[in-house]
Amino acid sequence: MSGAGPDAGGYRPRPSPRPHDAPTEVIARRSGTVVADPPTEVIPSYTDPPLDPPPPEDDRLDELPPEGPGRKAVRTFGELLITAGMVVLLFVFYEIYVTDWLSAGKQHAATSELDDEWRKDHFSLIDGRAFAKLHIPAFGPDYVFSLVEGTTDQDLDIGPGHYKGTALPGQPGNFAVAGHRVGKGAPFNDLDLLQSCDAVVVETQTDWFVYRVLPMKKEVQSWQQGRASQPQCKGVSPLGGLYGDTVGQEIVLPSESDVIAPVPHHPGIIPSRGQEAALLTLTTCHPKFSAAQRLVVHAVLVKQYPKDPKNPGQVPPELKESQ
Amino acid sequence: MYGWIWRHLPGPLAVRVAEAVLLAAAVIALLLFVVFPWVEPRLPFNQVTTG
Structure with a gap:
């Protein structure tokens, strides 16, 4: 996923790939009646572009922070805690x-x-x-x-x-x-x-x-x-x-x-x-x-x-x- | 710690996996047969006598 465009990993739902009125039309043709409004009413809100904020920058997650003594100490401490739990078990x-x-x-x-x-x-x-x-x-x-x-x-x-x-x-x-x-x-x-x-x-x-x-x-x-x-x-x-x-x-x-x-x-x-x-x-x-x-x-x-x-x-x- | 041990194990991958398993088994055996028998009477779990 890394290295993809700004959309990668974003939260914005993609627009529906199928034409928004397709199911309605199918039903209408088969039954030979005019379909009532409710389905069509739902669909417009579907096409409304959602106004989510742009996806956060992923770059910082891709790169590990530099290996410093603090990071090393925290990781070792965590490993020791896990080890202690295993020993107790x-x-x-x-x-x-x-x-x-x-x-x-x-x-x-x-x-x-x-x-x-x-x-x-x-x-x-x-x-x-x-x-x-x-x-x-x-x-x-x-x-x-x-x-x-x-x-x-x-x-x-x-x-x-x-x-x-x-x-x-x-x-x-x-x-x-x-x-x-x-x-x-x-x-x-x-x-x-x-x-x-x-x-x-x-x-x-x-x-x-x-x-x-x-x-x-x-x-x-x-x-x-x-x-x-x-x-x-x-x-x-x-x-x-x-x-x-x-x-x-x-x-x-x-x-x-x-x-x-x-x-x-x-x-x-x-x-x-x-x-x-x-x-x-x-x-x-x-x-x-x-x-x-x-x-x-x-x-x-x-x-x-x-x-x-x-x-x-x-x-x-x-x-x-x-x- | 574990990463450091892994990096210092010699040999190709298969040998290193075997070494890691052996190392873990040795530590478990040391705990089960030396450390725990020593520490157990000092812990308040299993005293059954009175007085």
């Missing part, structure tokens, strides 16, 4: 997908190591190593993660981690586990969807421990009239007493470490033997993609099945409770 991709791939490899390695260890007689708890498996049938029949001892970043890259010092699976006290909700395999991605009475099954070398999510806060009052009668809720009821604040799900501040105390929200209290419930607590970040709060799920031990060495393939019926 790449980081999102990394968080959501790449960490999943990396963690899947670590989880797989930890699981095969755990399977080997379980075949030996003596099994010991080692930091950063898997020691149990977590099944949550509500998340699908194939949902299983190997649990690692410890909750450092490296531990949690492998899989959900056991808070050191809290109870072990099946023991009275609070078996507490942290897991990622976004990326890193996202084991606790759907933790907010767990309902009361959903099974959380922990498999150790020797046993299967079936925990069930405690009644939600809004269900506590009407528990006996409501869900208590459902078959999967057998053994689940509001704990009461010291455990009055311990409900199926809660959202707390990151600083509230007492949700993993033996009696949640009452750190320092150790109930006497026989009075202490065997709890399971799962923690993850909340809301998704944020670390502003923690989502916490409490469950209570309802059943224990010792593994039968003669029948290694046997699994508890709770594992088939997929939705």
Whole structure:
């Protein structure tokens, strides 16, 4: 377009190439009637030369301004900004997908190591190593993660981690586990969807421990009239007493470490033997993609099945409770 | 910046395109496997423990 006459790129509409009265005449001849005025009235205004201003000079757009240090700096700055945006997008991709791939490899390695260890007689708890498996049938029949001892970043890259010092699976006290909700395999991605009475099954070398999510806060009052009668809720009821604040799900501040105390929200209290419930607590970040709060799920031990060495393939019926 | 890099890539056009792709891949790999793993624990996105 550059180099053309002053009309090039202009805004002035060109005059209609066809004779302005052609369509009218065609219609008139075919129908054999005199055509009414409206079409002809439109046409005169068509031929009126529009009085647009002449097109602006294009010459300045054709030639780049001289390459000076200012122009160079502005362009480099713009390129850096675009690059920064691409890097941030790449980081999102990394968080959501790449960490999943990396963690899947670590989880797989930890699981095969755990399977080997379980075949030996003596099994010991080692930091950063898997020691149990977590099944949550509500998340699908194939949902299983190997649990690692410890909750450092490296531990949690492998899989959900056991808070050191809290109870072990099946023991009275609070078996507490942290897991990622976004990326890193996202084991606790759907933790907010767990309902009361959903099974959380922990498999150790020797046993299967079936925990069930405690009644939600809004269900506590009407528990006996409501869900208590459902078959999967057998053994689940509001704990009461010291455990009055311990409900199926809660959202707390990151600083509230007492949700993993033996009696949640009452750190320092150790109930006497026989009075202490065997709890399971799962923690993850909340809301998704944020670390502003923690989502916490409490469950209570309802059943224990010792593994039968003669029948290694046997699994508890709770594992088939997929939705 | 990008123009400067492009002008300094040696070889004919096809080779320069290959070099540019290789360079971009190297930068992405460096970010994904070195920089991001280092920076990630320092960012407040994915802390899941209490206390």
